[in-house]
Amino acid sequence: MRARNDNGDTVVGLEIGTTKVVFMVAEQRDDADITVRALATHPTTGLRKGQVVDYESARTCLRETLHELEQNYSIPIHRLFLSLSGPHIQTSRNRGHVAVLNDDHEITEEEVRHVKQVAAAITLPEDRVVLHTIFGRYRIDDEQSVLRPEGMEGARLSADMLAVHGSQTHLRNLAKLVRDLDLECRATVFSGYASAAAVVRPEQKRSGVVVIDLGGGTTDYIAYASETIAAVGVLGVGGEHVTNDIAQAFGLTTREAEHIKLDHGSAWPERTTKAIELPRQYNRKRTVPLASLRTVIHARMEETFGLIRERLESEGILAHVGAGILLTGGGALLRDADVLAEKIFGKPCTVASPWRLHGEGMADRPELATVAGLVRFGLRNESDAGRRSGLFDWLRVVWAGDDEGVEQDDIFG
Amino acid sequence: MIFSADRRDYARQIKVAAIGGGACRALDRMLLRWPRPPCTVAVDTDDRSLDASRAAAHLPLGGRLTKGFGSGGDPRVGKLAAEESVAEWRSICADTDWMILLAALGGGTGTGAASTLARVAMSCGTRVTALATLPFDFEGNERMQRAQRGVRELHAACDAVIATSNSGLVTAAGVSEPATAAFAAADGAVGFMLTALCRMIQGQGLLTLDMPSLQRLLGGRAQPAAFGFGRAEGSGRAATALADLLACPLLADDHRLSHANGAWVGILAGDTVSFLEIETTLVELRAAMKPEATLLTGVYADESFGDEFNLAAVTTGARRKAEEPGLSQLDVSMPLSSAARRPSATEEQLKFDPPKKGRFNDVDPTIVGGEDLDIPTFIRRKIRFEAAR
């Protein structure tokens, strides 16, 4: 075994998803691209909708995945970046103001730092933990809206802040799982945010884009508009709901339903008289009409996209996403998911996989978006880790724009 | 440097909104005897009623439509007025975890506006429980029918509805004359229920109640929940109060404690209440109920109750079956839900037995806009297709 590698040039990401647990070890290449050194993944047990429901079985599952990783990658790992999701994730907005009292009313870094502090000072109920405080645009004298106010003049500076927060209980349980593996969690990142970091390109971000991570138990979304993060959210619905709908519709087991979803599923309804044959049961022949299967899947997917559209529309965001919709996560592999999304959002829509990620079998793997985003985030942050050591309270990452954090642009390389 | 922040008041997670004249009056009577109330809002089409209200916030509904003169007893006007004021209402709902709507059904404003306001609140991510009263018997058939339609609409629009009748309240309280005393008695009972629930949820008691548990108890029921109470003081007060509760005329048929599928029972007593009294009451309560029924309990002790031992109960019947008309089938004009969610007229109805949630049967439900998304979409939208063979 080689010595412990602690100089920060490799990082580990861990997604404890509803359907799969995945560890990724990656390192930075010279050209800002990322090379995957090792990957280990296992079907998850003990989680529903992104939340731990059976601690023991979740722990066993993680342990096994870690063993598998250690077989492919001989360097022991100590620290990792963890993603999390679930319907408990919520957001709150706040606006802070400061008066610019310099003689010439020039806004300096000092005012910007201060207004961020003020905007970030929100009081949440005790059981909520802030994951990210995201700063958007600034306003000068309640009129002009700017991205970088430094050097401009005004009497009053305001900052808009979006806080992403989650339930302390759920966070604690995830953190404990990681501690039980004798690993240190460097930071916890909302999985939709991590996925976006892996799949969005800078030009898409500038034109405005919505990233939808279709997972097993949750669907995360994040919208970039006017060069800031305009909305973040989670729906407690995912691929497992599609599977469950199929099982309920045709009287199948979950496993049978999952199989026919993967082999014959499509989000687009189709008129056809074809039928799918299932393995015989009690010597009885069983078939499912293909048109029915598509109808059932279409209903669920249309509803899911429709709910996200409603939320984005109600906040007036959809008009500002020029680059359209990116679908990622394992659920994006469902045939014609992009065609349906295009119809519902009325925007161009593509299936997106992690970008600038190298290594065997890393192409076209939308289900790896979250973990790839985690290592991307980790590499950006660990490279100047010394400065911040100790600041990474595992619960709280001040992600973007904070004086100690990274500017949003940084995570898109 | 001087700075300030527009902070939201996260401490106020519960709001009580009274909709319509009767509800606003009832809320006022409650506020007289409620030391630390949650944030209250008076909502009406009638300016006179708002001007008189003691609530912390006032929301006039449909100013352009009604000019502040009321709805004229027409629920359609009440509903249109609510739709006109959706934006203001939405800002009231922002950051509210639990909205309790109080509506005295039978008139135009409370009856027409409540379900619309409930739906908007739900769309803001707020849990919504409605506490509704039905008119006195003497008010006549027409009002009663209007009120019953109102209850059904509310039931489709809220997370949970607790409904009771003014006549029943008066009988249970044992006062009926004069008329003002009857109203006061009815309001007293509703107020007692409301304060009991709020105190337990706000965590002011010895044994409190969390919102998810209450939600699980009340949500997804085929019928609105009912409430009842029992009171006593002096020696043997715990046993007397329990007997009083078990016989409470407000809890009839399926809602009797002995028949209910679930109940929340709060004990509100003076600070001399003993552990033994609490324990015996809860053990006997449990014994009085069906073994498979859910029982949630809360205890609140405060010197203001003196020597009293009060029991407040909310009881629920069977769970809602999938084939019952959901929100989408009722005649409600609501611009909020997308057309996609409404089944088209040509799609036939399928019959299904239990709510088929399959592998999601035993996890926290995903409720969005009042719908349980764990139930397959095709069932909720009643989509027809050819079955497996």
Ligand SMILES: Nc1nc2c(ncn2[C@@H]2O[C@H](COP(=O)(O)OP(=O)(O)OP(=O)(O)O)[C@@H](O)[C@H]2O)c(=O)[nH]1
């Ligand atoms: N508990 C209680 N119920 C009341 C009181 N006043 C009226 N009600 C009941 O409330 C019902 C509806 O009356 P209101 O609330 O005055 O009507 P509204 O909702 O304001 O509607 P409009 O006045 O028609 O716009 C009546 O049928 C009564 O049963 C009261 O003080 N207490």
Ligand SMILES: Nc1ncnc2c1ncn2[C@@H]1O[C@H](COP(=O)(O)OP(=O)(O)OP(=O)(O)O)[C@@H](O)[C@H]1O
């Ligand atoms: N080819 C495919 N067609 C349809 N669905 C697919 C396909 N491949 C994977 N899926 C679905 O994608 C889902 C898993 O996605 P993913 O791996 O992103 O989830 P996860 O990260 O484990 O879950 P979550 O993020 O919700 O906690 C499963 O429901 C699976 O059925």
Ligand SMILES: [Mg+2]
């Ligand atoms: Mg995922």
Ligand SMILES: [Mg+2]
């Ligand atoms: Mg009135």
